[in-house]
Amino acid sequence: MIRTLDFWTSMAEQHGQAAALENDHTQVTYAELLVSVNALAVALQSKDPTPGSRVGLCAEQSLEYQVSMLAILAAGKIPVPLSPYGSTENLHQMLNDTQCSTLLVDEIGQKKINADDDFAILFSQLEGLVLTYRGQTPERHATGNTSSTTQEA
Structure with missing residues (x-):
């Protein structure tokens, strides 16, 4: 199974x-896309290092x-x-129900949800995040049965 980040790197x-x-x-x-996806994925993992978080x-x-969307997947997030x-009201309910650890929003989404800075990353911040995390790659986490490691009892 090819991972999202492997595909875009290729x-x-x-x-x-x-x-x-x-x-x-x-x-x-493609080169610029990979830099942006990697940088945002690293930023997402920095904000919440838990693999599989929403x-x-x-x-x-x-x-x-x-x-x-690509960065969320590359970060191993849902x-x-x-x-x-x-x-x-519905948006807040969905955020509560899904227990999202982070929120990415454009101007319209931010106005609708009005999330605080600790929770939300605004699209207007993406350029700065790319500059901050440029050249870094997200930590890779095994997902599902793709891991070849075994666990000892």
Whole structure:
């Protein structure tokens, strides 16, 4: 089973300067995508080092949304996608029910949820996180039956 980070590392090695993601205003190469995904994954693991913890993602579809989803997976976390168009009450209930340890939000999601700085990472902070954690790679955790280690009784 190929892991998310292994796939994107391979793509960056094979297609480094080719466009991986783009919209009307921005183009992101595979190499740039890998740097951003790694940096955000490291930031998520720094915020909560527990493998398999849940990370809420409340934002409109965008390049930042796609990078965030990939970073959540690369960090070994479970993504909890939330619609920024849901009611504040429903969004808070879903966050409570899923016990998210962290929340990634765009401006719309932040206005709707109004999470405190200890809990939320705003998309406007992503560039700074990439600069802070650039060149680092997230810790890899065994998931499911992919681990080849055995446990002693």
